[in-house]
Structures are given as structure tokens and as C-alpha cells.
Amino acid sequence: MNPDCGYVLAVVPYREHDAMITFLSENHGLMRLILPGYYKPKSKQGKLGLEYSYVKYESKFNDNQLNRITGGELLDGYLTRRSDFDWLLYSSCLSEITIRCYDEEYHDLFYAMFAKGLRDTSQVITLIELVKNIIEIQGITPDVTGCVICGSSLISQFSVEQGGYLCQQHVRNHRHNQKELLIALKGLFTRESIRDYLEEIDAKQVLSVLIDYLEYHGDYKFNSWKLISNV
Ligand SMILES: [Zn+2]
Incomplete structure (x- = not known):
């Protein structure tokens, strides 16, 4: 697993509880990733699926397949501007x-x-x-x-x-x-x-x-x- 930083461009529901993230990553370009369990009531992934935020994701980032996000952190949620x-x-x-x-x-x-x-x-x-x-x-x-x-x-x-x-x-x-x-x-x-x-x-x-x-x-x-x- 290699971490990569980047921006969350879009978040949409995928399958039952997952989210599909459109991620503009620093080293792997524009890609779609699965954030598992994002829509489960007690999800601990909440901070990883914030649209228009700067994050670090852990994933395999393999080409030609849909990769899952296995961890990471929110680096900047632009929280002071988000209410605007x-x-x-x-x-x-x-x-x-x-x-x-x-x-x-x-x-x-x-x-x-x-x-x-x-x-x-x-x-x-x-x-x-x-x-x-x-x-x-x-x-x-x-x-x-x-x-x-x-x-x-x-x-x-x-x-x-x-x-x-x-x-x-x-x-x-x-x-x-x-x-x-x-x-x-x-x-x-x-x-x-x-x-x-x-x-x-x-x-x-x-x-x-x-x-x-x-x-x-x-x-x-x-x-x-x-x-x-x-x-
Ligand atoms: Zn003229």
C-alpha cells in the first residue's frame, strides 16, 4: 500500500454502503476509488469522503482496476470556507x-x-x-x-x-x-x-x-x- 495525497473532486453512492470517489491524486492522476462502508451508520470513514477536501489515501492505485481506499487522513477540509x-x-x-x-x-x-x-x-x-x-x-x-x-x-x-x-x-x-x-x-x-x-x-x-x-x-x-x- 502506497499513500498518495490529492483532492476529492466528487463523491457518489456506490453499491449498498460504499462511496465512489473521484480523486485527483498528486502522483497517479485523475482516478476513481471505492471508499468502503462510507454510508454505513457508524462509518469511521466520514472524514475521507468530504467533497473538495485535501486528503491522503492509502490504496494500491493499480491501473485498469477499481481500487479500494484502505486508510488515510483528512489533511485539509477547508472548514472555514465550507459554510460559504x-x-x-x-x-x-x-x-x-x-x-x-x-x-x-x-x-x-x-x-x-x-x-x-x-x-x-x-x-x-x-x-x-x-x-x-x-x-x-x-x-x-x-x-x-x-x-x-x-x-x-x-x-x-x-x-x-x-x-x-x-x-x-x-x-x-x-x-x-x-x-x-x-x-x-x-x-x-x-x-x-x-x-x-x-x-x-x-x-x-x-x-x-x-x-x-x-x-x-x-x-x-x-x-x-x-x-x-x-x-
Ligand atoms: Zn470587421
């Missing part, structure tokens, strides 16, 4: 996007982003960074050099469907975007970090466009995001 409903919502979004888009080749990035997302005081900004990276990894990066139709730099809309900016002449449905949004999207895909700028503006609006973009071009639907955008 927004934290739970954004953590579930972080978790769903990680599970759906995880790519073994970029394990370190996904792992670091999830860790940061649980700790960050601005989870929206971590999510923006995560989704931006996924868009680049999947090779669906938008064209942010100018209007995608004529090349004009007088941009006034970001079009998810067109995959980039549109100028005042080619704008669709008179849907002009706020200048801050246009600047943020250009900055995101041309510079290393624009965290300072994102902290100044309505970052949720930027995240919303990026998630729409990933859903449209990557063919996803994220239920947790639907929940957030309806709040």
Missing part, C-alpha cells in the same frame, strides 16, 4: 470542469489549478485561468488580433460563435461588449497573467464568456456553471 455557499458553488464548478476536461499530459497544471482554486480568495479568477488553459490545450484558442472578418482593430464585440472579435461594422445583433471585457480577453490570450486587471473589473462576466466559448467549441455542457449563472 459561493465557495461550494465555485468549487463544484472547478471540480466538474477538471473532471470533464482533465488531460493526463497536463496533469501538473490541472493539479495546481485545483489546489489554487480551493484556497484562492478569488475563485472566479482561478476558474478564468483554468478555462483559458483548457481552451489553449484543446487547440481552440480564439483569434484576438482584430476583427475576424476584416482584420480591423476597432473591435466592439467578442463573438463566441465566430471565435474572436468583430468590429463595429461586422458586429452581430448589435451586441456590443463592454470595453473591459474586450481588453481582458485580449490580455488573457496574449500575456502571461492579467490577474491585477481582472481584480479591478467584473471578472464573472469574463468567466461567463470563456465558459460559453469552451462549451461551444469543445462541445461541453457544465451543469454547475448553469447553477452559478442562475444565482
Whole structure:
């Protein structure tokens, strides 16, 4: 048995009393593990099946089989933040996007982003960074050099469907975007970090466009995001 640390992304009932854990482990990547007896009334495993927590699990971690968790400990339950409903919502979004888009080749990035997302005081900004990276990894990066139709730099809309900016002449449905949004999207895909700028503006609006973009071009639907955008 080798212990491995990592994050609990999802917990669902499995068979009669067990739980199926989706675990983002530091050394073995994203995997599903069985937590035996988790739903038994007197279970001693309670602390090992907490969604969005940092844990150490003991298991065989064999590839190509469903492994059982035989022991371990809760390392951080983020107990001070857990009562914050927004934290739970954004953590579930972080978790769903990680599970759906995880790519073994970029394990370190996904792992670091999830860790940061649980700790960050601005989870929206971590999510923006995560989704931006996924868009680049999947090779669906938008064209942010100018209007995608004529090349004009007088941009006034970001079009998810067109995959980039549109100028005042080619704008669709008179849907002009706020200048801050246009600047943020250009900055995101041309510079290393624009965290300072994102902290100044309505970052949720930027995240919303990026998630729409990933859903449209990557063919996803994220239920947790639907929940957030309806709040
Ligand atoms: Zn144009």
C-alpha cells in the first residue's frame, strides 16, 4: 500500500454502503476509488469522503482496476470556507470542469489549478485561468488580433460563435461588449497573467464568456456553471 495525497473532486453512492470517489491524486492522476462502508451508520470513514477536501489515501492505485481506499487522513477540509455557499458553488464548478476536461499530459497544471482554486480568495479568477488553459490545450484558442472578418482593430464585440472579435461594422445583433471585457480577453490570450486587471473589473462576466466559448467549441455542457449563472 502506497499513500498518495490529492483532492476529492466528487463523491457518489456506490453499491449498498460504499462511496465512489473521484480523486485527483498528486502522483497517479485523475482516478476513481471505492471508499468502503462510507454510508454505513457508524462509518469511521466520514472524514475521507468530504467533497473538495485535501486528503491522503492509502490504496494500491493499480491501473485498469477499481481500487479500494484502505486508510488515510483528512489533511485539509477547508472548514472555514465550507459554510460559504459561493465557495461550494465555485468549487463544484472547478471540480466538474477538471473532471470533464482533465488531460493526463497536463496533469501538473490541472493539479495546481485545483489546489489554487480551493484556497484562492478569488475563485472566479482561478476558474478564468483554468478555462483559458483548457481552451489553449484543446487547440481552440480564439483569434484576438482584430476583427475576424476584416482584420480591423476597432473591435466592439467578442463573438463566441465566430471565435474572436468583430468590429463595429461586422458586429452581430448589435451586441456590443463592454470595453473591459474586450481588453481582458485580449490580455488573457496574449500575456502571461492579467490577474491585477481582472481584480479591478467584473471578472464573472469574463468567466461567463470563456465558459460559453469552451462549451461551444469543445462541445461541453457544465451543469454547475448553469447553477452559478442562475444565482
Ligand atoms: Zn470587421
